[in-house]
Amino acid sequence: MFKIGLTGGIASGKSTVLTYFKDKGIPYIDADIVAREVVEPGTKGLKAIVDTFGSHVLQDDGTLNREALGAIVFHNEEKRQLLNSCLKTHIRNRILELTSQYESVNTPILIYDIPLLIEGEWYTMMDEVWLVYVNEPTQKDRLMSRNGYTKEDALARINSQMRLDDKRSYADLIIDNNGTPQALTAKLDTIWSERLEPILQKPQ
Template sequence: MFKIGLTGGIASGKSTVLTYFKDKGIPYIDADIVAREVVEPGTEGLKAIVDTFGSHVLHDDGTLNREALGAIVFHNEEKRQLLNSCLKTHIRNRIMELTAQYEQGNTPVLIYDIPLLIEGEWYTMMDEVWLVYVNETTQIERLMSRNGYTREDALARINSQMRLDDKRANADIIIDNNSTPHDLIVQLDTIWNERIETVLQESK
């Protein structure tokens, strides 16, 4: 199975890139979906968060209040690391479980959509790492436009992640998304033709 690690940063366009390959029928594991699964009511992941941050990060119905938790961790690196350590093992176990299911099904290509692909050292188990790249100015402008953030809020969210420039060293393919949607599709068509179609043909 050809494992592709897809990473990027907030407002880099990673979701757009993933959608392109989803629409072509390539299966994927979305770490954000997994992260939501492991903090559902009754899970060990949610218990770990409550033990660390207190019950005020819960809604009245016992579900996780993401806004309350986000307000705590976005501006505090130490608290953000605490959150990551709460969930890291639970997320890893679930992703490995899903990987095993795809391997048993003889899946030829699998994309891993993992924001912390580099930081969490997931890249070491990938055959290729694809980085969706934008410069910081573009990130800020898109966040302010898309989410209505102030420049300060946009920067806080960008700075809570590893810089995209620092991720480049671990990337096999850089997908530059600083330009137009059309330019992005042209790049993705090339990647499809050169990287994916060959693997799919060989698996038949």
């Protein structure tokens, strides 16, 4: 099974890239979906969060109050690391479990959409790392126009993540998305025909 780790940053266009390959029928594991699964009521992940941050991060119905938790961790790096450490093992185990399921049915290609692909060292288990790249001014402008953020808010969110320029050295393929949506689609068409179709055409 050919494993592709897809990484990027906020407003880089990673979701657009993933959607392109999803529409081509390529299966994927979305770490954000996994992160939601592991904090559903009754899970060990949710218990770990409550043990660490207190029951006031729960809604009345026992589900996680994401806004309350976000308010605690967003501007506090120490608390954010604490949250990551609460969930890291549960997320990792679930992703490895899903990987085994895909391997058991001879899936030819699997894309991993993991925000902390580099930071969490997931890249070490990938066959290739693909980086959706934009420069910082473009990232800031898109974030401001898309989300209505002020310049300061946009930069705060960009700076809370690993810089895209620092991710470049980890990437086997850099998908430059500084141009138009049409230019991005043209690049993805080429990647599809040159890199992925040959894998799909091999006898499994």
